[in-house]
Amino acid sequence: MKRSVAQLETVFQQYKSLLFSIAYHMLGSVMDAEDCVQEAFLQWYASEEKETIENPKAYLCTLVTRRCIDRLRSAQTQRETYFGLWLPEPLIETTDPSEHSELNESLSLAFLLLLERLSPIERAVFLLRQVFDYDYAEIAAIVGKSAENCRQILHRARRHLPARPTHTPAPHAGQWQVFTQFFQALMNGNMEGLLQVLSDEIMLYSDGGGKVRTVPHPLYGPDQVAHSLLGIQQNVFDVIKVAIRPTVINGQPGLIGYLEERLDEKPGRSQERERKENSKTPGVWYQRVFKKGEVIFAMGLAYADTQIQEIDIIVNPEKLRHIPALAASDNGTIVC
Structure with a gap:
């Protein structure tokens, strides 16, 4: 059954925080993350006009992750010629704690900087597994690789990091x-x-x-x-x-x-x-x-x-x- 515009908006709002969190962890940029999420929503909306997407969460996460991988590939050349040190954009605590609820245990700027050592596909697999707790079958579908290949990519990503990034505990x-x-x-x-x-x-x-x-x-x-x-x-x-x-x-x-x-x-x-x-x-x-x-x-x-x-x-x-x-x-x- 085709969803109404109001239903599409409700579904999108339900997953918006998760989508932003994936995009921000991937890109290290608040503004680029917001752009990716909005572009994914528009593409999903256009797809829904043709046929109902059975699993919108998986579909939206796939759209966002693949867009981020593409953006990272383009950004790598720019960051190689960046003047001085490159740091992620800071994510400031919002007045509405529900706005970025998926980021309550966000990675610190220090760990986001570490993730720059990874290739775009390594970063995607690492984050989806270590931060967002997706299983290998889900990751494989998102990044377009086999589950066994994703295991190998994760193993390679871990070797590239001097320390394994973990969730940042809430300020105490x-x-x-x-x-x-x-x-x-x-x-x-x-x-x-x-x-x-x-x-x-x-x-x-x-x-x-x-x-x-x-x-x-x-x-x-x-x-x-x-x-x-x-x-x-x-x-x-x-x-x-x-x-x-x-x-x-x-x-x-x-x-x-x-x-x-x-x-x-x-x-x-x-x-x-x-x-x-x-x-x-x-x-x-x-x-x-x-x-x-x-x-x-x-x-x-x-x-x-x-x-x-x-x-x-x-x-x-x-x-x-x-x-x-x-x-x-x-x-x-x-x-x-």
């Missing part, structure tokens, strides 16, 4: 305590306080995409990372005022920074002068004029016991567009 009191110590030390410029919460194996990655100045290579070790963080704190906060909001990023406590005061609004500093200075210093934080309330960075943290083991700083404006600007009524921010 211990993580928030470590985060609070980290945040206070960073805001106060307290080197000793930072060193207390940074793991000996701490790594810092930053992604500006060539549009905003960042360190173009990873930083390792607590001393190097702490000095870099304090350098950012001093250099950036001396130039612009930032409203910082603690939030949950990819399932773990992190930070979002919003522009509080525009550079061109400072007395004696014209936009023309700003442009001239920027042309002499490409890649600076204020390469373009940001709008008040616009997101200028997201900082994701990965935790190990009572310490932080990885820090991911995303400042590429294109990867922050999906994050809503700061609302005037938001009282959860701290102005620096």
Whole structure:
């Protein structure tokens, strides 16, 4: 029996969260994931016009996964020529917990970055099996391989990963305590306080995409990372005022920074002068004029016991567009 438009919409809403979760884990991009899900819905809708799909969940998951595999194949060439380090787009906790309910145990930014080592088909098989708990017969139908071939692909994918990505646990009191110590030390410029919460194996990655100045290579070790963080704190906060909001990023406590005061609004500093200075210093934080309330960075943290083991700083404006600007009524921010 042919489904009505209302029934199609109901079915789609039922699986939308799952579809987005698969797409985001595959692509590491919120906006691309949303596009894939919407394209899958339109294709399913067109197919339903001809004949009723008996298992819409399996059909939609197949559409989304195959679209993601195709996108990853195209993206690999682009990422090879990407300026500096490439990081996934941060997924910010939404006000509606049901919106991305399948991501309550999302992979962290650190683990999504690890998955970049896999080929598109390896990533699809790995995620469908390890994260979404599909059996091999289901995976085979989705990716168009035999079940035995999928077993071999999964085995190969595991060999390519230095550690097996696992579900990120929901933020707990211990993580928030470590985060609070980290945040206070960073805001106060307290080197000793930072060193207390940074793991000996701490790594810092930053992604500006060539549009905003960042360190173009990873930083390792607590001393190097702490000095870099304090350098950012001093250099950036001396130039612009930032409203910082603690939030949950990819399932773990992190930070979002919003522009509080525009550079061109400072007395004696014209936009023309700003442009001239920027042309002499490409890649600076204020390469373009940001709008008040616009997101200028997201900082994701990965935790190990009572310490932080990885820090991911995303400042590429294109990867922050999906994050809503700061609302005037938001009282959860701290102005620096």
